[in-house]
Amino acid sequence: MRANLHFSLPLDRREICRYLSCPAEEADRLEGEIARAERELAERAAARCTFARFPLVWGEGDALTFGPQIPLEGGDIRRHLSGCSAVILLAVTLGSGVDELLRRAAALDLAYSVLLDAAASVAAEQAAALAERQAEAALCRAGEYHTGRFSPGYGDLPLELQRRVIPLLDAPRRIGLAVTNSLILTPRKSVTALIGVADHPVAGWLAGCDSCRLREKCEWRKRGMPCGGEKSK
Amino acid sequence: MAEKRANDRFLILDGGMGTMLQRAGLGGGERPEVLSVTKPDKITAIHAAYLDAGAEVVYTNTFGANRLKLEGCGYTVAQVVRAAVENARAAADPRGGRVALDIGPLGELLEPAGTLRFEEAYDLFAKIVRAGAEGADLVVIETMTDLYEVKAALLAAKENCSLPVWVSMTFEESGRTFTGCSAEAMAATLEGLQADAVGINCSLGPVEILPIAQRLCEATSLPVFIKPNAGLPDPETSSYDITPEKFCAQMLPYFELGAFAVGGCCGTTPEYIRRLADAAAGRIPREREVKHRSVVCTPTLVQQIEGLTVVGERINPTGKKRFKQALLDGDMDYILTQALSQQEAGAQILDVNVGLPGVDEPAMMERVVKSIQTVCDLPLQLDSSNPEALERGLRVYNGKPIVNSVNGEQKVLDAVLPLCRKYGAAVVGLTLDEEGLPLKAEERLAVARRIVAACDAEGIPREDIYIDCLTLTASAQQKEVAETLRAVRMVKETLGVRTVLGVSNISFGLPNRELLNHSFLTMAAAAGLDLAIINPNIPSMMDAVRAADLLLCRAKKAKRYLEVYADAARPQPAAPAQEMRIEDAIYRGLKAEARSCAQALLARMGELALINEKLIPALDRVGADFETGRLFLPQLLQAAGAAQVAFDVVKQEILARGKPPVSKGRILVATVKGDIHDIGKNIVKVILENYGYEVTDLGKDVPPERIVAEVEKRGIRLVGLSALMTTTLPSMEETIRQLRKTRPFCKIFVGGAVLTPEYAKRIGADYYAKDAKQSVDIAKEVLG
Incomplete structure (x- = not known):
């Protein structure tokens, strides 16, 4: 399944500030530029998503696979999908127009380009949240429950999974989303994620700082506002 | 083949391959191309089913048979492609069918959206063509969404075999592809590159494709073919939603459209094709009337030359010290700001001239063209007298450009026109020759006539010819100003081509140049000038352009004039x-x-x-x-x-x-190969410049070899490397290794989200910079 997403405005100011490593109160001072970023993003973004559902197979010991025997490695994803019998695989992109907008801004005005990049990241997150709801509505049956999103590269789930997820969803053909040799999603402002599905309530498990690669140097963590921390158990 | 078949009856193409594989229980795998080797009978049976249903052309099972997608499958590209061609031949030969070597997208995005270089894409496609051309009757490049990728594939096909090459792209309901390419841009570019037929396939059903197909038919004189999906996929099951009967009914309008070949894509089966063949029987493709329009384009912007069109002249070192310095330093940022500020001011095409002693013009032309098209969607006019520079620029240009310039000299025509023909560029021809510049309008017309005849002989259509009657300086040749205007009029009326003038030369050596420039522009517009090469950043020039639009009634409803001046209160300085x-x-x-x-x-x-x-x-x-x-x-x-x-x-x-220059020393910065995150690097660059350092910024995704070469060339003593991904840290390590080998005294600092001071040390960096401020401290320590 694929769908065009209606881009949702306004963008969350608090999140934009977080990406810019500044306190949320700064949003007022930046309002003019944030509004410009919103306007330009709304004009150039063509948000699209595609998703599909696959059975989850819990094997011996730590083995966990989905779809055509694609392994899910790492403790975090196992905890996240605990109790689930299926996964919804989701891919979302804002499209290549946003990348062009970002390149253009970088050539003209560094300060604005950094703010625009932060705003585009927030827009991609908001598009992913919207896609998540569409996917659940389309692919979860009555009486089923689901977890939140969990993306490759998050916690100890290997980023290499992108290379399996993208072809499996036929993402280049369906929504114009590909992955580079270095495992970067292109267009840049894109998200892939797994959502667990179960026949009983499941909460999921968002990886906290323990398994994060950036743990030792993370400025957010030092300031006591870790990115996923407040949501994790 | 397409041309011969186009007039008498419709050609029927096959339907979906993936759909048939699924039916045969072979779906679900990630690499169906391998089945050509492992289950050849099944693939041949699918082709046979389509041929028996009435298809006359079958596409080989090679949609994803490129090295990137086949990596790790255990077979080479040549093995898979040859097997697929044999499978198709086995079905086609006994049935009198034809085999199309199928080429799909590579699956990774090309630069600038992705990291795959145009030249790498060309090589990947060339490999498929060389493996499969022998045994195929034509090549079909299909389901493409990126015009740049199409260009790489089309050049690879044309340069590695002599078969006809068809191209079909995939559009969204908006009428554009994922990368923003329109049907008109596709038509202008591919007709120029001499595709043998163009079309639309996949993504949508016959109903949704129809309006886009209409636009394509109006925009091209090439044969057009259409292969829609069986409707749209169901949100839950992903299966397609229309029956063979309905598909066939929805295809009927295509018989009136002027398409020459039809078939199906995802969701269609031999039953769909059988009905389509039955419906097509006895019908004759309609002749299309194609308007020959003068057009240049990028994928997202088609510039129709209609009324006075502004060509920005600022990307040119002549008389510009700052620009010369930028070329010598390889400072792309400066050149990009010149491009973008002209676009902002109203330029519709950008002239690009990078010829300067001490600069490798062919390499610079390629680099500047690639750089500009990453940020700016205006079509370019490649301006050089060096055929090698022109070819390097033409090859990597994405869209349909103009070449400036040839003149009446036979050896120039012989060297440049074949390049324009091959790459589908429009041509600017200057009315001067071996004898110099004739003064009389009649003599300039005679030179123009020779240029047009040479273009005719080369196969360059009239609508792609722009004659420059040459602006003479009023201070030196006052009387000849009127001759130039007269020549513009005569050339247009007699030869039916477009005209172009570089305007600013009129005022050379005189006071108040601006007044003379915009006055002459207005006069030339009245004489019928099409392309005005001017500095759009001077407001009075753009004022004159907009006024001429309105007064000469040459732009639709003088839109440009009203857009700017309707709100009388113009922004004050x-x-x-x-x-x-x-x-x-x-x-x-x-x-x-x-x-x-x-x-x-x-x-x-x-x-x-x-x-x-x-x-x-x-x-x-x-x-x-x-x-x-x-x-x-x-x-x-x-x-x-x-x-x-x-x-x-x-x-x-x-x-x-x-x-x-005031400089505390030169520092090179780059984001390493494979990585395209450049915000951190950009911040470091600007802050270092703030502190008086000169910074050579090689951009992102930079191979180690290029960094080493630049460090050697400029004798650089401090290098800053950035990487944001764990997957690109090995590139950083490799870059450091290569630098250490050849430039042991060069100091290296590194930064990026996933780096730590310990890791920086381990991979051999001299410094770890946690932020831009620290990079300044490092620069002070190393360079003073």
Whole structure:
């Protein structure tokens, strides 16, 4: 399944500030530029998503696979999908127009380009949240429950999974989303994620700082506002 | 083949391969192309089923048979492609069918959206063509969404076999592809590159494709073919929603459209094709009337030359010290700001001239064309007298460009016109020849006639020819100004081609040049000028362009005029900056104020003193407040931007006076190969420049070899490398290894989200920079 997403405005100011490593109160001072970023993003973004559902197979010991025997490695994803019998695989992109907008801004005005990049990241997150709801509505049956999103590269789930997820969803053909040799999603402002599905309530498990690669140097963590921390158990 | 078949009856193409594989229980795998080797009978059976249903052309099972997608499958591209061609031949030969070597997208995005280089894409496609051409009757490049990728594939096919090459692209309901390419841009570019047929396939059903197909048919004189999906996929099951009967009914309008071949894509089966063949029987493809329009384009912007069209002249080193310096330094950022500011001012096409002694013009042309098209969607006019530079630029240009320029000299025509023909470029022809520049309009017409005849002989259509009757300087040849205008009129009326003039030359050596330039522009517009090569950043020039539009009734409803002047209150020039100290202007990130303060201060103090006593202390204050949390990243960057503006004032002054540049040393920065995150690197660059260092920025995704070569060439002593991904750290390590080998005295600092001081040490870096501020401290330590 694929769908065009209606881009949702306004963008969350608090999140934009977080990406810019500044306190949320700064949003007022930046309002003019944030509004410009919103306007330009709304004009150039063509948000699209595609998703599909696959059975989850819990094997011996730590083995966990989905779809055509694609392994899910790492403790975090196992905890996240605990109790689930299926996964919804989701891919979302804002499209290549946003990348062009970002390149253009970088050539003209560094300060604005950094703010625009932060705003585009927030827009991609908001598009992913919207896609998540569409996917659940389309692919979860009555009486089923689901977890939140969990993306490759998050916690100890290997980023290499992108290379399996993208072809499996036929993402280049369906929504114009590909992955580079270095495992970067292109267009840049894109998200892939797994959502667990179960026949009983499941909460999921968002990886906290323990398994994060950036743990030792993370400025957010030092300031006591870790990115996923407040949501994790 | 397409041409011969086009007139008598419809050609029937096959339907979906993936759909049939699924039916045969072979779906679900990630690489169906391998089945050509492992289950050849099944693949041949699918082709046979389509041929028996009435298809006359079958596409080989090679949609994803490229090296990227086949990696790790256990077979080579050649093995898979040859097997697929044999499978198709086995079905086609006994049934009199034809085999199309199928080429799909590579699955990774090309630069600038992705990291795959145009040349790499070409090589990947060429491999498929070389493996499969023998045994195929034609090549079909299909389901493409990126015009640049199509160009790589089409060149690879044309240069590696002699078969006809068809191209079909995939559109969304918006009428554009994922990368924003329109049917018109596709038509203009591919007709220029001499595709043998163009079409639309996949993504949508017959109903949704129809309006896009209509546009394609109106935009091209090439044969058109259509292969829609069986409707749209069901949200839950992903199966397609229309029956063979319905599909066939929805295909009927295509018989009236002027398409020459039809078939199906995802969701269609032999039953769909059987009904389609039955419906097509006895029908004759309609002749299309194609308007021959003068068009240049990029994928997202089609510029129809209709009314006065503005060609920006600023990307040219002639008489511009700052631009020359940028070319010598390889400073792409400066060139990009020139491109974007002209676009902002109203340029519709950009002239690109990078010829300068001491600069490798072919390499620079390629680099500048690639750079501009990453940020700017205006079509380009490649301006050079060097055929090698033209070819390098033409090859990597994405869309349909103009070449400036040929003239009436036979050897120039012989060298350049074949390039224009091969790459589908429009041509500017100057009315001068071996004898020099004729003064009389009749003589200029005679030269133009020769150029047009040479274009005719080469197969370049009239609508792609732009004759430049040459603006002579009024101060030296006052009488010939009228001859130029007369020649413009005669060339247009007699030869049916478009005209172009470089306007600014008219006023050379005279006072109040601006007045003469826009007055002459208005006169030339009245004489019928199509392309005006001007400086769009001068408001009076654009005023003259818009007024001519309206007065000559040449633009639809004088839209451009009304858009700009309808609100009578035009934006006033910015109020003079308030009295302010430069330190405060920088601290508060006020660019205009920083500029005027710097200008005022330069009158009183030297460049070095301004930098050391004013700019750097201001930046230090910003840096200190940032470190203590009184300022945040957005303010830090705004301050850096204001300081950058003040610095530009200093640089301009130095260049204008021919003084040696103020530099504390040169630093190279780059994001390593494979990585395309460049925000951190950009911040470091600007802050280092703020502190008086010259920075060579090689951009992102930079191979180690290029970094080493640049360090050697410029004798650079400090290099900053950035990587944001764990997957690109090995590239960083490799770059350091190569630098150490050839430039052991060069110091290296590294930064990026996933790096730590320990890791930096382990991979051999001299310094780890946690932020831009630290990179300045490192620069001070190494370079002083």
